Amino acid sequence: MKLPIYLDYSATTPVDPRVAQKMCACLTPDGSFGNPASRSHAFGWEAEKLVDEARNNVAALIGADPKEIVWTSGATESDNLAIKGAAHFYQKQGRHIVTVKTEHKAVLDTCRQLEREGFEVTYLDVQSNGLIDLDAFEAAIRPDTVLASVMHVNNEIGVIQDIAAIGAICRERKVVFHVDGAQSAGKVPINLANLPVDLMSFSAHKIYGPKGIGALYVQRKPRIRLEAQMHGGGHERGLRSGTLATHQIVGMGEAFRIAGDEMATENERIRTLRDKLYGGLKDMEEVYVNGDFDRRIAGNLNISFNFVEGESLMMALKDVAVSSGSACTSASLEPSYVLRAIGRPDELAHSSLRFTLGRFTTEAEIDHVLSLVRGQVDRLRELSPLWDMYKDGIDLNSVEWVAH
Amino acid sequence: MAYSDKVIDHYERPRNVGTLDKDAVNVGTGMVGAPACGDVMRLQIQVNGEGVIEDAKFKTYGCGSAIASSSLLTEWVKGKTLDEARLIKNSQIADELALPPVKVHCSVLAEDAIKAAIADYQSKQGTG
Numbered sequence: 001m002k003l004p005i006y007l008d009y010s011a012t013t014p015v016d017p018r019v020a021q022k023m024c025a026c027l028t029p030d031g032s033f034g035n036p037a038s039r040s041h042a043f044g045w046e047a048e049k050l051v052d053e054a055r056n057n058v059a060a061l062i063g064a065d066p067k068e069i070v071w072t073s074g075a076t077e078s079d080n081l082a083i084k085g086a087a088h089f090y091q092k093q094g095r096h097i098v099t100v101k102t103e104h105k106a107v108l109d110t111c112r113q114l115e116r117e118g119f120e121v122t123y124l125d126v127q128s129n130g131l132i133d134l135d136a137f138e139a140a141i142r143p144d145t146v147l148a149s150v151m152h153v154n155n156e157i158g159v160i161q162d163i164a165a166i167g168a169i170c171r172e173r174k175v176v177f178h179v180d181g182a183q184s185a186g187k188v189p190i191n192l193a194n195l196p197v198d199l200m201s202f203s204a205h206k207i208y209g210p211k212g213i214g215a216l217y218v219q220r221k222p223r224i225r226l227e228a229q230m231h232g233g234g235h236e237r238g239l240r241s242g243t244l245a246t247h248q249i250v251g252m253g254e255a256f257r258i259a260g261d262e263m264a265t266e267n268e269r270i271r272t273l274r275d276k277l278y279g280g281l282k283d284m285e286e287v288y289v290n291g292d293f294d295r296r297i298a299g300n301l302n303i304s305f306n307f308v309e310g311e312s313l314m315m316a317l318k319d320v321a322v323s324s325g326s327a328c329t330s331a332s333l334e335p336s337y338v339l340r341a342i343g344r345p346d347e348l349a350h351s352s353l354r355f356t357l358g359r360f361t362t363e364a365e366i367d368h369v370l371s372l373v374r375g376q377v378d379r380l381r382e383l384s385p386l387w388d389m390y391k392d393g394i395d396l397n398s399v400e401w402v403a404h
Numbered sequence: 405m406a407y408s409d410k411v412i413d414h415y416e417r418p419r420n421v422g423t424l425d426k427d428a429v430n431v432g433t434g435m436v437g438a439p440a441c442g443d444v445m446r447l448q449i450q451v452n453g454e455g456v457i458e459d460a461k462f463k464t465y466g467c468g469s470a471i472a473s474s475s476l477l478t479e480w481v482k483g484k485t486l487d488e489a490r491l492i493k494n495s496q497i498a499d500e501l502a503l504p505p506v507k508v509h510c511s512v513l514a515e516d517a518i519k520a521a522i523a524d525y526q527s528k529q530g531t532g
Contacts, residue, residue, distance in 0.1 A: 309442055311467040315407070315415060326442060326467070335442065347439035383421055383471065385446035385463040386439060401438030402516075 003319040005365045009206075009299055009358030010155055010183060011323060016208035016359070019254045023210060026050065026247035036244045037235065047246045054253025058202070061256040062181075063191035064217050070236045071249055074214035075182035076106040078201030079149075081216055081240065082178045083110045085226030086147050086199065087119055090176065094144030095119045098137070098175070100151070101341040102126050107149050107180055128343045129292035130159035138169050147176045152184035152200075156325065156338040156354060157291030158300025160188055167196030176224060182206055182214075186259030187267065187297045192217060198224045204248070208359060209255030213248035216240075270357050271298035273366050277355060278303070280370040284377065286390070290325075290339055290352060299357040304339075304348040307387040308380045313353060316376035320369050325352040347386075347396075407468055408502035414472035419479050422461040424448040432525025436516040443470045443510065447517035449481060449489070451525055457481050457489055462517075469507040473497050473514040486522050 006014075015023075025031045026047070036051045038044025052066070059066040072078045087097060099111055101123045111121045122140045127133055132150065141148070148170050153160050163179050170177035178199040184190065186207035192200065200217040204210055218224055218239065232241030278301050281287055286306035302325075305313065310326030325336030326349070335349035344352075355369075381387040389396060407415070426433045430451050437444040443466030450459040460478040464471045476497060481489045497503075497511035 307465060309466050309470075312415070312471060315412075315468040345440065346442075350439070350442040383418060383463055384465040385435065385444055386465045388423065388446075388463060396439060401440070401444070402436050402520075 001362070001364045001368060005320045005369060007355045007357060007361065007365075007369065008321045008323055009361075010158070010354065010356035012205050012211065013208045013358055014360065015205075015210055015251065016255060016258060018258060019209055019251050022254045023247040023251040026250050032246065034246070036246055037233065047244075050246060050250050050253075051244055054249045054256075057253040057257040057260075058215055061185060061190070061260045062200070062202070062217060063193040063195075065220060068192075068217050068220050070216045070218055070239045071244060072214045072216055072240055073212055074205070075104075075180065075201045075203035076214075077240075078203075078214050078216040079104070079106040079178075079180055080110050081226060081229050082199040082201060082218075083107065083147065083149055084114065084229055085239075086176045086178065086224065087114050088227040089225045090146040091119075094142075094146045096142050096145040097121045098124060098140045098145055098148040100124045100126060100132060100149075102130065102154055102156075102338045103149065103151050104155055104180055104182065107151065111149070126341055129295070130154060130157050130290075130338075130342050131292060131295065132161055132166065134162070134165055134169065137166060138173075141169070141173045141175060145173070145175050147178065149178040149180065151180040151182075152190075153181075153188060153297055154291065154338065155183050156336060157302045157342070158183070158296040158356070159291045160184070160295050160297065163197060164195055170198075171196045183297070186256065186263055187299070189263070192219070199226075204252035204255055207255050207259050210248050210251040213245060213252045215252065266359060267298045270359075270361065273361055273363060274298055274301055274355075274357050276363070277301055277357075277366050277370060280366075281373065284374065288344075288348060290344060290348075291342060299361075301355040301357075302352060303355070304344070304352040305377045306348060306351055307384045307390055308377055309350050310352050312380055313351075313373075313376060316380065317369070317372055320372065322356075323354045325354070326350045410476075410501050411468055411472040411503070414475040414501070415468040418462075418471060418475040420461050420475065420482075421463060423463065424450055424459065424461050429528050430525075432521040432523070432528065434517045434520025434522075434524060436520055437466070437470075437513050439465065442466060443513060445470065445474045445513050445517045447474060447477065447514075447521045449518075449521045449525060451486065455485050455487075457484055457486065466510065466513075467507070469501065469503055469510040470513060472501055473503075473510045474517065476500060477514045477518060481518060486525070489518055490522055492518060 034043030034047040036047040182203040290302040310324030339349035462474040494511035494515040
């Protein structure tokens with residue numbers, strides 16, 4: 001077993017070697033290095049053919065028409081293009097947007113920008129399991145609402161929103177519906193041919209493709225209109241100018257093709273490992289799973305070890321790469337806003353770890369991590385005055401803390 | 405973020421972890437911080453008849469830098485008089501542990517902890 005162990009697959013994934021091989025063939029003089037927009041020679045035609053194949057592969061995984069795929073630099077750009085693009089195009093019909101407090105910053109910060117431009121945004125609460133209350137969602141829609149944006153799978157707690165039901169509400173109320181699918185593609189079946197979703201953002205590097213490439217699904221029937229955010233040579237039907245990065249696109253296409261072939265068996269394997277990890281931790285005192293356990297992707301376990309601070313626990317797990325909702329891991333010194341939104345007290349947010357498993361996770365790694373986590377949580381609790389107080393039966397909420 | 409060797413050393417082998425009898429008249433207890441802020445330090449000192457700190461113990465809930473700051477502090481205060489211990493500045497702790505700016509608050513908390521422990525001890529002497 002190789003150390004350190006990578007259990008942060010929701011942050012990014014390594015490029016699958018099969019993907020890297022295809023990408024490398026698009027770079028060098030004897031490879032397909034041409035500009036896909038070059039119409040006058042074979043170099044361009046060859047690159048265009050590869051881009052078309054990749055577009056087909058991406059479309060196939062998500063049940064879309066290849067003409068509905070727009071290449072971008074990643075999910076952040078896709079979110080920006082979808083939200084700003086739709087808001088700007090449809091603003092004559094209204095300037096109200098509905099989104100959710102647990103969205104990724106790429107959505108939240110884009111909405112903040114639109115607020116500065118005069119749009120109004122409703123940031124919906126979620127329930128304690130991380131899922132949206134559909135009635136609350138419907139109630140948030142106003143006559144001047146033009147756009148709603150809801151993520152499919154949450155990056156921190158891995159919960160899966162019911163985008164079919166949310167989309168149905170949007171259709172009925174004639175609201176453009178954008179879904180951030182950065183964390184769901186390749187992990188959850190997606191069939192956009194049937195889903196009432198108008199715009200959906202995707203990323204390659206979350207599913208064993210390269211960083212720096214993503215896509216936006218833009219529905220054709222009925223056609224969703226967007227105002228371009230990037231102007232230039234009119235690539236991607238004018239929606240996103242810029243020379244197509246053939247090697248990146250080919251990498252994303254191959255990653256999505258592999259995901260389509262292997263998702264079902266891979267999910268099964270990863271779920272078994274994740275359940276083993278949770279099974280080995282759940283009998284410990286004062287551990288809490290954050291977010292709905294059942295309606296979550298196979299590879300995610302977000303768990304709080306009460307009375308132990310997350311960063312110090314990560315420091316103890318120095319051969320294991322995980323992430324934490326603790327304030328100490330961020331520049332802002334604020335604990336995770338997602339854990340706050342599901343109603344976790346700050347101390348549990350500080351005590352949280354996110355394990356995300358993936359394609360290259362092995363059972364031996366999980367066994368190693370399990371014994372390490374159990375031992376280190378015990379060690380740090382012996383060091384924790386809060387654990388002492390808990391053991392003495394003191395209600396920590398009754399203590400007057402000297403906040404700083 | 406990389407930790408300094410000294411932080412790692414104190415974190416992996418914390419000195420003077422433990423508990424003194426908080427009700428003893430010669431023990432002062434300082435508890436600072438809050439769970440919601442992500443760090444709580446409990447520092448205890450045992451003071452002899454000459455006003456010298458003869459023992460110190462801590463427990464800390466917090467990041468590695470917070471644990472290291474309190475561990476280092478217990479080493480420093482042992483053998484010092486209360487007046488000497490009171491003069492320890494957070495900047496000395498931050499310098500010794502090479503804390504980055506985002507972690508300086510951990511050393512501030514440690515300074516607050518020793519001041520609180522001394523105040524607790526002295527209030528016991530006043531009333532006792």
